[in-house]
């Protein structure tokens with residue numbers, strides 16, 4: 001049997017309350033590993049074409065990673081997957097915290113839920129017994145309260161819990177799944193899938209042993225990585241919020257760009273977390289402003305934005321650093337913000353600061369702390385919720401929404417006072433909140449009056465806070481990845497940090513310094529790297545490793561870690577091919593469910609610079625989206641016209657069954 005994995009999954013039928021174990025054949029792990037790979041393999045087969053994402057045929061998976069429990073650094077990510085109610089296609093979301101090892105210690109690589117329960121339930125696994133229990137008393141509680149209540153009831157210090165909040169219960173399509181009292185698998189609307197199944201929580205406690213092939217080799221790899229992680233004392237001494245501000249100002253006016261690099265990232269991330277980019281992103285043009293109407297904050301009435309959201313001002317409230325399971329970095333933090341009335345709350349991420357900051361012209365840091373805390377409790381994906389509020393503000397500015405529709409709320413740009421009450425209405429689906437609770441695509445469909453023009457999403461998924469006009473790599477991943485509108489796949493900045501050439505010797509390097517206009521040039525090396533990055537991230541997610549761990553300039557040697565855990569002895573290129581196989585199954589899932597990625601995930605004009613901005617750092621930029629897409633699709637072995645995997649690609653990856661199924665569909669027949 002394979003080492004490093006548990007070799008089986010648990011399947012819970014919520015229609016009948018039947019619970020059974022399923023053994024997964026060894027060769028499946030060799031083909032797609034575990035984590036997101038195993039989820040794709042399982043769900044492609046089990047979710048019938050045309051299944052209602054909120055109906056009984058959808059299957060919700062909670063997956064652990066292959067490296068989880070092996071001792072490898074950064075290996076505590078868990079993943080939720082299902083058919084997404086936001087996009088109608090493949091949906092997944094990725095989260096840290098402590099749930100991932102709990103899944104494996106219960107003896108499973110993943111837990112699948114089918115059907116719909118008649119009443120609210122939670123899954124308990126403890127002492128080797130799995131059972132569904134009544135969760136009526138938890139239904140209606142926010143995600144943090146529900147976790148605390150359940151933990152108090154179970155009186156088991158080893159239990160790890162994931163829950164949904166009211167947003168998920170009320171089937172908001174921008175709801176996520178929480179663990180560790182407010183850390184989120186936020187994207188793809190999977191909180192709504194959990195709510196549709198009336199599954200309030202899972203509570204996992206187990207002691208299964210995770211067998212590893214060569215734990216000494218893992219310790220050695222960890223040691224080497226730590227030596228590098230702890231180096232850079234000089235840079236560490238001078239790193240501060242002021243230095244980040246200075247760098248941001250220089251980079252804003254410099255005609256030469258500097259690639260992101262692991263040395264800087266490790267220090268900034270460990271000190272501040274993702275908010276380390278608050279200033280650099282808003283100065284440089286990475287942060288979209290005013291519902292993507294602009295870029296940079298200096299042309300907008302938030303002149304003090306970069307100072308207000310300086311990461312140092314946020315970590316001044318930090319009372320404890322937060323590490324996910326087996327993470328040597330600890331980018332998270334617990335804050336005590338008296339001024340915001342919050343005794344204990346998670347540090348907001350960059351995405352949240354921007355989505356509820358620059359995107360809405362909100363400049364009030366205490367408001368952002370409160371909003372972040374509220375979203376964590378209510379169960380909202382902050383990217384989806386932030387975009388939706390910004391969209392509503394633009395509707396209000398244009399007179400498409402008035403106080404009559406908003407129930408008296410003044411949704412003027414920057415009015416943070418109105419944001420919390422609006423989010424409360426969205427979580428409860430009351431009044432204007434019902435109209436907005438499903439993200440911008442659905443809101444625009446309901447509102448009409450031309451609002452579709454400024455509904456910023458890809459295939460229904462609200463766009464993240466990395467402006468594709470600033471990083472054309474994100475234009476590609478937002479519009480062509482199997483889960484569109486995601487920033488955790490690949491963009492040019494990510495490729496700089498991945499430094500894939502260190503692991504995959506045949507891949508080209510990215511330049512350390514470049515003229516700004518250079519990033520808009522499309523060339524074969526970059527296309528190749530984009531495709532490699534796309535496949536690499538699936539390998540990373542199958543391993544259950546944190547994106548930030550692999551953004552350390554290629555120092556985390558994942559192929560070696562996986563070989564140490566499993567004993568497979570595969571070369572890096574073979575692992576990249578596994579990533580490619582997973583990526584193709586995910587995309588094939590979209591095709592099976594009637595989506596045509598090239599058409600259905602197309603970006604709105606604003607995200608590609610149509611029309612170009614007339615001010616700010618992204619002034620005058622218009623992306624050649626056709627050429628960007630073609631270059632990427634060619635390297636992926638995907639069809640230029642549809643974005644679908646070609647028959648040759650699927651066959652090369654051993655996915656003949658999928659090729660056969662897809663090529664019987666009308667869409668594919670037209671192409672043959």
Ligand code: SF4
Pocket residue numbers: 074076096097322323324325327328329330331332546547548549
């Ligand atoms: S780097 Fe941050 S998100 Fe990643 S595992 Fe560590 S604490 Fe969690």
